Amino acid sequence: AEEFLEISVADFFYRNREIAGFSNPTRAMYSAIRELVENSLDACELYGAPPDIYTRVTLVEGALDTPSIYEIKIADNGSGMPPQHIPYALGQVLYGSKYKLRQTRGTFGLGGTMAILYGQITTNRPVRILSSTGDDIWEYELMIDIQRNKPIVLDERVRKNGDGWRGTVIEFTLEGDYPRAMPKVLEYFRQTAIVAPYANITFVDPRGRLFRFERATTAMPQPAREILPHPYGVDVETLRRIISATKCRDMLSLMTTHFHRVGEKTARKFLEYAGISPDRDPKTLSQDEIVALTSSMKSFEVFLPPDPSCLSPLGEELLRAGIEKELSPEFVAVKARRPSSYSGHPFIVEVGIAYGGSVPKTGSIVLYRFANRIPLLYDETSDVSWKVVYNMINWRHYKVRIGEDPVAVIVHICSTKIPYKTVGKEFIADIPEVEHEILNGVREVARKLSMFLSRKRVIEREQRR
Amino acid sequence: AEEFLEISVADFFYRNREIAGFSNPTRAMYSAIRELVENSLDACELYGAPPDIYTRVTLVEGALDTPSIYEIKIADNGSGMPPQHIPYALGQVLYGSKYKLRQTRGTFGLGGTMAILYGQITTNRPVRILSSTGDDIWEYELMIDIQRNKPIVLDERVRKNGDGWRGTVIEFTLEGDYPRAMPKVLEYFRQTAIVAPYANITFVDPRGRLFRFERATTAMPQPAREILPHPYGVDVETLRRIISATKCRDMLSLMTTHFHRVGEKTARKFLEYAGISPDRDPKTLSQDEIVALTSSMKSFEVFLPPDPSCLSPLGEELLRAGIEKELSPEFVAVKARRPSSYSGHPFIVEVGIAYGGSVPKTGSIVLYRFANRIPLLYDETSDVSWKVVYNMINWRHYKVRIGEDPVAVIVHICSTKIPYKTVGKEFIADIPEVEHEILNGVREVARKLSMFLSRKRVIEREQRR
Numbered sequence A, B: 001a002e003e004f005l006e007i008s009v010a011d012f013f014y015r016n017r018e019i020a021g022f023s024n025p026t027r028a029m030y031s032a033i034r035e036l037v038e039n040s041l042d043a044c045e046l047y048g049a050p051p052d053i054y055t056r057v058t059l060v061e062g063a064l065d066t067p068s069i070y071e072i073k074i075a076d077n078g079s080g081m082p083p084q085h086i087p088y089a090l091g092q093v094l095y096g097s098k099y100k101l102r103q104t105r106g107t108f109g110l111g112g113t114m115a116i117l118y119g120q121i122t123t124n125r126p127v128r129i130l131s132s133t134g135d136d137i138w139e140y141e142l143m144i145d146i147q148r149n150k151p152i153v154l155d156e157r158v159r160k161n162g163d164g165w166r167g168t169v170i171e172f173t174l175e176g177d178y179p180r181a182m183p184k185v186l187e188y189f190r191q192t193a194i195v196a197p198y199a200n201i202t203f204v205d206p207r208g209r210l211f212r213f214e215r216a217t218t219a220m221p222q223p224a225r226e227i228l229p230h231p232y233g234v235d236v237e238t239l240r241r242i243i244s245a246t247k248c249r250d251m252l253s254l255m256t257t258h259f260h261r262v263g264e265k266t267a268r269k270f271l272e273y274a275g276i277s278p279d280r281d282p283k284t285l286s287q288d289e290i291v292a293l294t295s296s297m298k299s300f301e302v303f304l305p306p307d308p309s310c311l312s313p314l315g316e317e318l319l320r321a322g323i324e325k326e327l328s329p330e331f332v333a334v335k336a337r338r339p340s341s342y343s344g345h346p347f348i349v350e351v352g353i354a355y356g357g358s359v360p361k362t363g364s365i366v367l368y369r370f371a372n373r374i375p376l377l378y379d380e381t382s383d384v385s386w387k388v389v390y391n392m393i394n395w396r397h398y399k400v401r402i403g404e405d406p407v408a409v410i411v412h413i414c415s416t417k418i419p420y421k422t423v424g425k426e427f428i429a430d431i432p433e434v435e436h437e438i439l440n441g442v443r444e445v446a447r448k449l450s451m452f453l454s455r456k457r458v459i460e461r462e463q464r465r
């Protein structure tokens, strides 16, 4: 007879941690750092503070040339966390503050917790977390009860906050392989500095070397605002939850209160289209009516598209500045596409192209990918941007000789829901609307590059005579 | 102030269902069918019964040319499920019988449940499950409480089992897009028939067309046996759990009782290497000693490699027969590699190559991928087999002219843990040991193909004179 077992979600991601990006000591070290840095950047941006993020990796045991025990310390000046949430935020999987319709780097509620979990299963030592929202400073020593998906608080202290410090400090140990992880870790910091030029990033590596990325500006991007669900993104479960939680006594106010950009006029038109009276009490809808209403929401063409105020794009200026700072190219073109959406989720694609200068000469087009200001450094061949750049663009048509011309393409996508294919946040699915925007964005900047290359080659021919 | 939320794992996979393969009505229909068929095949194989699996898709509402409501019914003659487990097996995410070290198609405890969940959020109707292990027949009508990750039993009945029927029948509705899903659904059944030639597979589509894949044999593969964890796959958490659950009073019996292929001699040698007395009570080990012991387990080179009795490979004969039946090629070569392992998980790679006959002419090498006898039909360019076949083999060296020669490569991997990159089970990570086996397997069969092609071309040249 078969034995049945139920496991916690922490146990699931422990057993399948490679799916979350924690496959081996090299990759786990990279993932731990990136997950924690992304948490710190989110915390600073949501608060509105120009980020000061300090990361230090120290060798604790073993040698630098094999997988060994390292300590990671990361400190930020972000929002901090209220004490009642600290143990759960990082000690429980699927607990977080990013389950909202607003652009943030975090989205799943498990990245930082996975870093702590991986550290624990490789070193069996607790994590130390200090955090303050400006009041008292709380200090926790925790481990995770993986089988129950609950934090185990080993120690909890509070002390007065003399100078109003606000932020979070995390210290934990893990088995890592720094020499192998280092190129990707440094590249991650370098590329983060391109898309977050308002951040001071300091990194101290196990050899004591200091890497410092100074902020180029204190101007912070407009923070993303939370929006309500859009009708095009609704399914039966979402609608059922809205109806069961609502205080609205009629369908008209349900539509205008709980949905994004649905005003009274649009709500009335929609309810007429769906065949539901505006005065109907939402809680009297039958299950079949809920299903029909969901279907009507998807097919009603008059709803306004999602409003991009929940997004925080780089903007052409910042993207251009970042590319110039990083690649010092002979030529740059950038294009921020107009907002679009898929399944009710607004998104904006921003594309750049660079030629020459210090664009790496790799024998093919160099692709830089970003999502919600996160650099994506793995699995590029599985990414929609790779598919566009390598399979859908005829570069000869744009005068680019692949292998000879040093060209880099930079793609940034921001959305309330980045269509990642995996929990490890490394590559993006080829959703038709997203692919369409990337393709047209790359074509636009490629067209500008081709004009530059034509002129450049005319000049070169002239010079040879 | 930030609002924190904790969500259930069902809610997590509901919000991120594309990560589990349920991205849109076309893909969801494919995923629902394949997850349920894989459950049925596992149930038949674990029981030892030549599978009779019947799948019917019926249009319930809407039209055949747009996403519409379909009913899926699937019936098998497998092991059936005991009544106390039925609601949880398919009504709770992360509940199942496959959390063991033994080759099965299922592995995560969520595939079948996701199919039911997707059906529910698109149609709001319950699933009907009949199942019997040979005793009474139990019938359930369920829905899933997604926010709590618990089944909601709407109806439960039991009746006498007149003729000792054993198996499971599942009926549910979902929003799907059959016309678009059909090519992949049919291909899935066709390829399943290749690697499970002992199965009768019947499929009735919404137009009432019957597709039947008759069994070619009743000889069932040797069922995979469960094995104990291998020392090379152990981390601190696994060891901690073994120690806290053990009834063993000393380290020697702990090693020989709880680990795969560790006899007394090996255990003594290992404990000496690790500096732990064989008489030591496991429960007296300190946290640091547990960490050190885990590290010693990984570095001790005398442990026997994992035993492949937990695996159920196709074998060269069956692989060849399947390729011949499906592709009627001019030439076939197959190779079953010797068992290998990664991180303590045993695996076997079996490779085939076919030339001519009805190998599809696609302008490049056709790749068929299988994992634990499951056909993988999506995301091939992200798969380790693709990387090997397209980036690591110099086909001209084997006399293969890509684009002119109709060549197919078939790769089957079986393991206690297939290194899938996603929960959707569509492509496999390039774990070094696995990549090594696939590369060498492909080279071996490519070598045989090149001998055939050389002779063939000599003959063709002779004939032209």
Ligand SMILES: Nc1ncnc2c1ncn2[C@@H]1O[C@H](COP(=O)(O)OP(=O)(O)OP(=O)(O)O)[C@@H](O)[C@H]1O
Residues within 6 Å of the ligand: A035, A039, A040, A043, A076, A078, A079, A080, A081, A089, A090, A095, A096, A097, A098, A105, A106, A107, A108, A109, A110, A111, A112, A113, A114, A167, A168, B002
């Ligand atoms: N440095 C920090 N400052 C403030 N809050 C933090 C910090 N790190 C984590 N948190 C809080 O802990 C929560 C959980 O973090 P975790 O990384 O596990 O998930 P997430 O960021 O919500 O999602 P993701 O899995 O996509 O990273 C966050 O949502 C945030 O509220």
Ligand SMILES: Nc1ncnc2c1ncn2[C@@H]1O[C@H](COP(=O)(O)OP(=O)(O)OP(=O)(O)O)[C@@H](O)[C@H]1O
Residues within 6 Å of the ligand: A002, B035, B039, B040, B043, B076, B078, B079, B080, B081, B089, B090, B095, B096, B097, B098, B105, B106, B107, B108, B109, B110, B111, B112, B113, B114, B167, B168
């Ligand atoms: N047709 C069936 N016959 C017998 N048992 C079944 C059947 N379908 C499902 N089960 C049981 O229900 C459990 C849960 O199925 P589910 O598909 O959700 O997860 P799984 O098969 O264990 O893993 P995976 O997510 O990889 O498919 C299975 O482990 C199995 O015990």
Ligand SMILES: [Mg+2]
Residues within 6 Å of the ligand: A035, A038, A039, A106, A107, A110, A111, A112
């Ligand atoms: Mg996070």
Ligand SMILES: [Mg+2]
Residues within 6 Å of the ligand: B035, B038, B039, B106, B107, B110, B111, B112
């Ligand atoms: Mg399953």
